[in-house]
Amino acid sequence: MHGRCGARGASSSSVEFDDKGWPCWPDREDLSAEFIRLLAAAQEGGATVSECWLTLSRINLASVSSWSEEWIKTAELNEARAELSFQNGNLITARRNWLRAMTYFHAAARPLESLDDLLTCAVDGMRRCATNLLKSRVPAGEVLSIPWTEDVCLQAYFLPSAFRDNGPVIVCIGEPGSYKEELIAKYAGHANERGLSLLAVDLLGTQVALPPERLGQRFETAMSRVLDFLSEKPGVDNTRIAIVADAWSSSLVARAAASDARFAAAVCDAGIWDSHERSFFFRHAAGHEQTGCLEECNSISRSIDCPLLVTAGEGGWLLPGALTEFGNKLGNIHHDASLILFRRAETAAMQGHLDNPTLANEVIFDWLEDRLRLRTGLS
Structure with missing residues (x-):
């Protein structure tokens, strides 16, 4: 990350901002970079800004599992919408939701200290959504x-x-x-x-x-x-x-x-x-x-x-x-x-x-x- 973050550490879920206006946590450069990556993915349809901020508001960085758990929840919501849209024949909406779910599962898999069961869930979900997305393409x-x-x-x-x-x-x-x-x-x-x-x-x-x-x-x-x-x-x-x-x-x-x-x-x-x-x-x-x-x-x-x-x-x-x-x-x-x-x-x-x-x-x-x-x- 470039610039300096605020003084509070990563034990709080409160977000800090560097001197360029990007969200960051002083002790978690990996998660700071991942959140910037998520916001950037919204430009390509890989996320929505509102979902990113809503998910972030639920995360407690003092917990080892909270980051992955909350992104998995958001991913599963998008995956469920994708499956319902697919069943109703709305393929474009299905693909858009699978793409977002894939991005959120990817975010859940990023922390190096991810618990094995959460990492497995995130990677399996990411690949499942990618496979469904590919099958629904024309x-x-x-x-x-x-x-x-x-x-x-x-x-x-x-x-x-x-x-x-x-x-x-x-x-x-x-x-x-x-x-x-x-x-x-x-x-x-x-x-x-x-x-x-x-x-x-x-x-x-x-x-x-x-x-x-x-x-x-x-x-x-x-x-x-x-x-x-x-x-x-x-x-x-x-x-x-x-x-x-x-x-x-x-x-x-x-x-x-x-x-x-x-x-x-x-x-x-x-x-x-x-x-x-x-x-x-x-x-x-x-x-x-x-x-x-x-x-x-x-x-x-x-x-x-x-x-x-x-x-x-x-x-x-x-x-x-x-x-x-x-x-x-x-x-x-x-x-x-x-x-x-x-x-x-x-x-x-x-x-x-x-x-x-x-x-x-x-x-x-x-x-x-x-x-x-x-x-x-x-x-």
């Missing part, structure tokens, strides 16, 4: 299991375009520990309106199939398996498959784009996270305290051949000047690469565009539309 979506290693499959959702056959696909990847259901709420509307199919992929989710150190070594092979799968899937143009990293708090997607030339476009960090970590360790070893700096473009960014877009926020964890300099260097070494920096004055400036993902996603999907040579509903 055309219907699919729940997929994509082979990866001998003992691990990648879990994914495929949302086909309603506008075209043999068309492009956007592969959206969440960071380790995130959920593919959140990717549906964030990206499905932007993709669907532009005639783009969407594949939302889980890496780890709640069940750690591989430890993080092994994941880093094998992630490139995972994305190659995804490309292999999509290339054989009917209705997919295998020359127009793009990859999008969600929140880019690692360079996993950038490494995947650098290792497989089949991607038609990539939206990722271009190796910034790896460069930042390396620079941090070098400076720390030399006794320098400066943070937020970057090296020159590294081997990852130099190895990505497809069109490349990096988006960042002025209020994120890197200095704006360092990002601008990195973007200039990136443009000099790459035939089609750019870095877009969102300023605080326009929002979408927090890390991962947490404060306004809608604004960032409009830029991202317009760029994807242009690079994949699309015009909505026409090509």
Whole structure:
């Protein structure tokens, strides 16, 4: 969170506000960020502002279970409305309520200290609502299991375009520990309106199939398996498959784009996270305290051949000047690469565009539309 919160701690259910006007709790940065994410989801239909504030008013942060319990209650109310609407043949309302229920279940699953039974309830509800939402779409979506290693499959959702056959696909990847259901709420509307199919992929989710150190070594092979799968899937143009990293708090997607030339476009960090970590360790070893700096473009960014877009926020964890300099260097070494920096004055400036993902996603999907040579509903 940016700015300072009020003096009261997280033992109270009273909400505090930072100097930017965002709700926060000094001792619970994770829940502060999650509530901002919920409010932002309302812009995409993934929540309603009134339900968010009403649920928050019932939460006692002194209780380990209260956060998850209250969001589950709100999620179940929306799920019940969805089921009733579906039975009555009101499919649009059913889908809208399943989408909101999915978001609220996701919020319930976020606290690291969630009790096992509450976490199981939240994750099961989230996936149940996602499955019902996909089944009610036109055309219907699919729940997929994509082979990866001998003992691990990648879990994914495929949302086909309603506008075209043999068309492009956007592969959206969440960071380790995130959920593919959140990717549906964030990206499905932007993709669907532009005639783009969407594949939302889980890496780890709640069940750690591989430890993080092994994941880093094998992630490139995972994305190659995804490309292999999509290339054989009917209705997919295998020359127009793009990859999008969600929140880019690692360079996993950038490494995947650098290792497989089949991607038609990539939206990722271009190796910034790896460069930042390396620079941090070098400076720390030399006794320098400066943070937020970057090296020159590294081997990852130099190895990505497809069109490349990096988006960042002025209020994120890197200095704006360092990002601008990195973007200039990136443009000099790459035939089609750019870095877009969102300023605080326009929002979408927090890390991962947490404060306004809608604004960032409009830029991202317009760029994807242009690079994949699309015009909505026409090509």
